[in-house]
Amino acid sequence: MRYADVILPLPLEGFFTYKVPDSIQTEELVGCRVVVPFGKSKTYVGLVARLHDNEPQGYSVKPLTMRLDQRPVVGEMQMRLWQWIAKYYIAAMGDIYKAALPSGMKSEDGYKPSMETYVDLAPAFRSEASMHIALNMLKRANKQLDAFTCFLQMSHWDSIEGETAKEQTVEITRDELLNASAQTLTTVNSLIKRGLLTTYEKEVGRLNDGGEPHPERIQPLSEAQRTAYSEILRQMTMKNVVLLHGVTSSGKTEIYIHLIQQEIDHGRQVLYLLPEIALTVQIMTRLKKVFGRRLGIYHSKYSDAERVEIWQKQLSDSPYEVILGARSAVMLPFKRLGLVIIDEEHETSYKQQDPAPRYHARSVALVLAQMVGAKTLLGTATPSIETYRNALTGKYGIVRLTTRYTGVEMPEIEVVDIKDLKRRKMMVGMFSPLLLCKVREALERGEQAIIFQNRRGYSPMIECRQCGWVPHCNHCDVSLTLHRTTNQLTCHYCGMTYSVPDECPACGCKELRPKGSGTERIEDALREAFPEAHVARMDLDTTRTRNAYERIIRDFSTGRTNILIGTQMVTKGLDFDKVSVVGILNADNMLNYPDFRAYEHAFMMMAQVSGRAGRRGKRGLVILQTHSPQLPVIGQVVRGDYEGLYNDQLAERLQFHYPPFYHLIYIYIKHTRNDLVDIAAAQLANWLTQWFGDRVQGPTKPDVGKVKTLNIRMIMLKMENGMEMGKVRQYLIHARNSMLADKRFATLTLYFDVDPV
Numbered sequence: 001m002r003y004a005d006v007i008l009p010l011p012l013e014g015f016f017t018y019k020v021p022d023s024i025q026t027e028e029l030v031g032c033r034v035v036v037p038f039g040k041s042k043t044y045v046g047l048v049a050r051l052h053d054n055e056p057q058g059y060s061v062k063p064l065t066m067r068l069d070q071r072p073v074v075g076e077m078q079m080r081l082w083q084w085i086a087k088y089y090i091a092a093m094g095d096i097y098k099a100a101l102p103s104g105m106k107s108e109d110g111y112k113p114s115m116e117t118y119v120d121l122a123p124a125f126r127s128e129a130s131m132h133i134a135l136n137m138l139k140r141a142n143k144q145l146d147a148f149t150c151f152l153q154m155s156h157w158d159s160i161e162g163e164t165a166k167e168q169t170v171e172i173t174r175d176e177l178l179n180a181s182a183q184t185l186t187t188v189n190s191l192i193k194r195g196l197l198t199t200y201e202k203e204v205g206r207l208n209d210g211g212e213p214h215p216e217r218i219q220p221l222s223e224a225q226r227t228a229y230s231e232i233l234r235q236m237t238m239k240n241v242v243l244l245h246g247v248t249s250s251g252k253t254e255i256y257i258h259l260i261q262q263e264i265d266h267g268r269q270v271l272y273l274l275p276e277i278a279l280t281v282q283i284m285t286r287l288k289k290v291f292g293r294r295l296g297i298y299h300s301k302y303s304d305a306e307r308v309e310i311w312q313k314q315l316s317d318s319p320y321e322v323i324l325g326a327r328s329a330v331m332l333p334f335k336r337l338g339l340v341i342i343d344e345e346h347e348t349s350y351k352q353q354d355p356a357p358r359y360h361a362r363s364v365a366l367v368l369a370q371m372v373g374a375k376t377l378l379g380t381a382t383p384s385i386e387t388y389r390n391a392l393t394g395k396y397g398i399v400r401l402t403t404r405y406t407g408v409e410m411p412e413i414e415v416v417d418i419k420d421l422k423r424r425k426m427m428v429g430m431f432s433p434l435l436l437c438k439v440r441e442a443l444e445r446g447e448q449a450i451i452f453q454n455r456r457g458y459s460p461m462i463e464c465r466q467c468g469w470v471p472h473c474n475h476c477d478v479s480l481t482l483h484r485t486t487n488q489l490t491c492h493y494c495g496m497t498y499s500v501p502d503e504c505p506a507c508g509c510k511e512l513r514p515k516g517s518g519t520e521r522i523e524d525a526l527r528e529a530f531p532e533a534h535v536a537r538m539d540l541d542t543t544r545t546r547n548a549y550e551r552i553i554r555d556f557s558t559g560r561t562n563i564l565i566g567t568q569m570v571t572k573g574l575d576f577d578k579v580s581v582v583g584i585l586n587a588d589n590m591l592n593y594p595d596f597r598a599y600e601h602a603f604m605m606m607a608q609v610s611g612r613a614g615r616r617g618k619r620g621l622v623i624l625q626t627h628s629p630q631l632p633v634i635g636q637v638v639r640g641d642y643e644g645l646y647n648d649q650l651a652e653r654l655q656f657h658y659p660p661f662y663h664l665i666y667i668y669i670k671h672t673r674n675d676l677v678d679i680a681a682a683q684l685a686n687w688l689t690q691w692f693g694d695r696v697q698g699p700t701k702p703d704v705g706k707v708k709t710l711n712i713r714m715i716m717l718k719m720e721n722g723m724e725m726g727k728v729r730q731y732l733i734h735a736r737n738s739m740l741a742d743k744r745f746a747t748l749t750l751y752f753d754v755d756p757v
Helices: 076-088 093-100 128-137 142-155 174-181 185-193 223-236 252-265 277-294 304-315 327-331 361-372 385-392 418-423 433-444 519-529 548-557 598-610 632-639 642-656 674-695 725-741
Strands: 003-007 016-019 033-038 042-052 115-121 197-203 241-246 269-273 295-298 322-325 337-343 375-380 397-401 412-417 448-452 461-464 481-483 488-490 497-499 512-515 535-538 563-566 579-584 621-626 662-671 696-700 710-720 749-754
Touching: 003 033, 003 093, 016 033, 076 093, 076 361, 076 725, 093 327, 115 142, 115 174, 128 142, 142 174, 142 185, 174 185, 174 548, 185 197, 223 241, 223 252, 223 397, 241 252, 241 385, 252 269, 252 277, 252 337, 252 375, 269 327, 269 361, 277 295, 277 322, 277 548, 295 304, 322 327, 327 361, 337 361, 361 375, 385 397, 385 642, 412 418, 412 433, 412 632, 433 448, 433 579, 433 621, 448 598, 461 481, 519 535, 519 563, 535 548, 579 598, 598 621, 598 632, 598 642, 621 632, 632 642, 662 674, 662 725, 674 696, 674 710, 674 725, 710 725, 725 749
Parallel strands: 241 375, 241 397, 269 322, 269 337, 295 322, 337 375, 412 621, 448 563, 448 579, 535 563, 579 621
Antiparallel strands: 003 016, 003 042, 033 042, 115 197, 461 512, 481 488, 488 497, 662 710, 662 749, 696 710
8 A cells, every 4th residue: 555645725734644545646745735635624634755665553544635736846955955945944845835836726616817907998988078067077976086087097098188198008996996095995886886987808818929038128237237247157166156246226227137148048947036026026027028928927926826827837748948036936846957146145035924924035045045055146335244244254155235326326325313303493394404405306307206214104193181091902012004005094904994093092182193193194294395296105004905016116216206205115126217316204213123134124225215215317305304313223224335244243243152253042932821821931032041041042022922812932952053053843742732732831832933034
């Protein structure tokens, strides 16, 4: 009798063994999906990890129910990679299986291409005269008027003159309209019933044909780029990993394109990783012009049907030669991978936080490349401390690109002391007079501005003017954020929403004032300050739908939007021609974060967003507003002194036992009962201290000590380089299993975060 060890899509350790009935062929069964019974009545789609002849002892072995694939959907190399992830990140194979495969491949029913509803302007109103009639019809229906006006702006139908739209109209999904207008489905349906809008369905589960490849469209490299390109190739003959340390707007993407073409010419595949979905919009356009249908896009905003089809195409005899994607793309199957490009390698977005597995896509990609014999190129203007040290110590190769493309100067950065301006009552809301002046001048010249504030919502909290009461989430230990678009208070940890109270429940005062500023509030203030300008916002709230990123970036790229406000999304490697001014509203929000990486991350965000200014033939200007202009990191940002930041951080981390000299593992213990989580955390810390001594710190209560009704405690392990991490993980797994075996702690949530960011 043959037996199959099967991975189930459950957060459980190890494999589950089943009999292979004579009716199921065992040829190429490893890596195939099978339907299996589990428990008394459940069935799951599992994945065969191993075949063997060893009958399990002590229990009755159930048979496989059905084989779903004739050929493996997960290859041997992928299985090895999954096993590495499970071991290194102390993760369950079931969690890795769930994260890696699209949902449609973990269901007996397979998948169906999904349909999406689009809205369009009714033909009867596609003229300037009828448009005025439509707007008059809605004068007394404010919500419908807001939704209709929002649709006209998004679709560009508001550019109509006579019977022709001056701008190319664009398709808008119903979800996009609901999200952007902050209106309900009832409101939009009312516009449809009144005959102002129409709807139609489109299938979005098909792979798009990118057309013929056009390698002749690859742009020639500048002298500096050509030198860097040649040096990368030279170093890749000696090193498996090379860091391209290039200043913002130095033309790293063009070098990537030349490297990709070389891999294709040699019959090899390329994985091109980006940290954010927003970045894929611009890069995709550039790559499609050159690589056409050779290019595949893979990220979480794509429908499940599309992701299933891309997975299947990668298994076919004609897979994509180039995959462009965010974190999850590292899990795709590759047959002849030759090069991995990890752009903006410093970004924390590469780390998966929740749910498990909590892997870092950069690390996984490096291991994948090593397993298949591929080379890896890490690209960034601001390397992570760990990566830069690996380069300086010779583990990685390093190539520097110190000049911007076409010789444009790095932006001028002016520091504004807002503490002094507030004392002299010279601030205009959140803006310094200098920032408002420079934005106004840019708009008058037909240029654009980016305003960076790393807080979404209207205001981080509301406060009673009389007694200082602040509303908090019922389920989390955080204050609620005010969102004016929905007129609700929202918890950014669990997503719960609450009505805005009319009065303070503590003292009855009716004056509840917003405190602090998020992107919504800044958007309102800029619309008021520059009524003639088109202002847009890019944050998590405005980019929830499939096409939202593309629409916002397209409108800003074409000049339809004059001012773009955003959170850290706008710090990524976006490329805009006409941005001459960048405003960083409050650097202190980043600098005062209680994390040993706070200065590193703040430097990176400020340097990256500064790099959006002056990218085409003209030096840009950055206005950096801060309460603490004297801090060394502010001077390092102004001078572009990455080396200074690196040296300062390295000295601190050596002194206080942090990466890159030590490995960190955070252990989280969670439970609804505060007393129980305290007892459990203390006991676990006691065990760990017996094994690891003073390498154990805690338990401590995090700054946010309760999330989704679960009270949280954290224990930190600091393991010096050179320790046998395999043994460390064995101890940790033993400790976890021992804790959960105790009846008192059976309902605890206990997990590990290896290499937290």
